[in-house]
Amino acid sequence: MLGTEFRTGSPNWIDLGSPDTDAAAAFYGSVFGWQFVPAGPEAGGYGFFQKDGKTVAALGPLTEEGAKSAWTTYFQSDDIQATAREVETGGGTVRVPPTDVGDGWIAQFTDPNGAQFAALQPGSGLEKTSEDNTLVWVELHAGEPEEAIGFYNGLFGWRSAEMPAPGMTYRVLSIKDGDQQDGSFGGVAPLQSGQQSPGWVPYFAVADADATVEAAQRSGGTVLMPAADVPDVGRIAWLADPGGAAFAVLQPNPRQA
Numbered sequence: 001m002l003g004t005e006f007r008t009g010s011p012n013w014i015d016l017g018s019p020d021t022d023a024a025a026a027f028y029g030s031v032f033g034w035q036f037v038p039a040g041p042e043a044g045g046y047g048f049f050q051k052d053g054k055t056v057a058a059l060g061p062l063t064e065e066g067a068k069s070a071w072t073t074y075f076q077s078d079d080i081q082a083t084a085r086e087v088e089t090g091g092g093t094v095r096v097p098p099t100d101v102g103d104g105w106i107a108q109f110t111d112p113n114g115a116q117f118a119a120l121q122p123g124s125g126l127e128k129t130s131e132d133n134t135l136v137w138v139e140l141h142a143g144e145p146e147e148a149i150g151f152y153n154g155l156f157g158w159r160s161a162e163m164p165a166p167g168m169t170y171r172v173l174s175i176k177d178g179d180q181q182d183g184s185f186g187g188v189a190p191l192q193s194g195q196q197s198p199g200w201v202p203y204f205a206v207a208d209a210d211a212t213v214e215a216a217q218r219s220g221g222t223v224l225m226p227a228a229d230v231p232d233v234g235r236i237a238w239l240a241d242p243g244g245a246a247f248a249v250l251q252p253n254p255r256q257a
Contacts, residue, residue, distance in 0.1 A: 009156030013074035015058035054127035069243035137203035138186035209251040
């Protein structure tokens with residue numbers, strides 16, 4: 001289960017690059033009740049989404065020419081320089097080399113399947129997860145799932161286990177240490193019909209998936225996949241914010257929560 005006591009390979013940060021940060025802050029404030037708190041004038045418009053005064057995500061303006069609005073998931077690295085070298089050794093690409101951000105180091109990468117992700121050497125980390133309106137799961141959609149799993153296993157030591165899923169083989173990911181089920185934080189699914197490119201998708205826990213879908217639509221969002229029940233998991237919907245960034249919501253099965 002995703003928590004805030006981060007270990008090697010844990011998702012420990014998530015941020016949104018948006019072409020219109022004011023519109024994004026308003027959208028997520030309406031849908032999840034988040035408050036946007038700017039990091040300060042020196043941060044170039046970057047700031048933090050907070051719930052009850054605790055950071056649950058971050059938001060910043062797009063800075064790369066041609067970049068599309070998207071959520072980026074960061075995984076904990078104990079040595080960001082070594083992680084960057086291992087990404088290249090494993091066939092990935094370093095898009096942004098290790099950078100000192102004051103209270104830690106970050107780097108951004110692309111895996112061999114083309115999915116973008118990042119690493120954070122603490123520093124700071126998310127202060128709330130796995131409760132309503134916070135990050136609860138991250139999911140990789142890959143054209144070559146086995147190749148992707150091998151890459152991340154070499155990078156972070158992740159373990160995987162197959163889970164029955166309608167029409168596909170779904171693989172649950174866990175960090176390398178401790179009980180495998182307790183250490184699970186995400187999954188890998190093959191690209192589905194209509195999906196154009198690989199990528200990581202964040203799931204946010206919600207109390208009512210259908211109500212969240214309605215709130216997203218009222219606020220200018222788009223439904224990519226209507227709310228549907230997944231046995232033994234919960235009720236899931238896929239959405240896109242007004243800038244086009246994809247995310248998902250999960251109303252957990254009470255037995256899974």
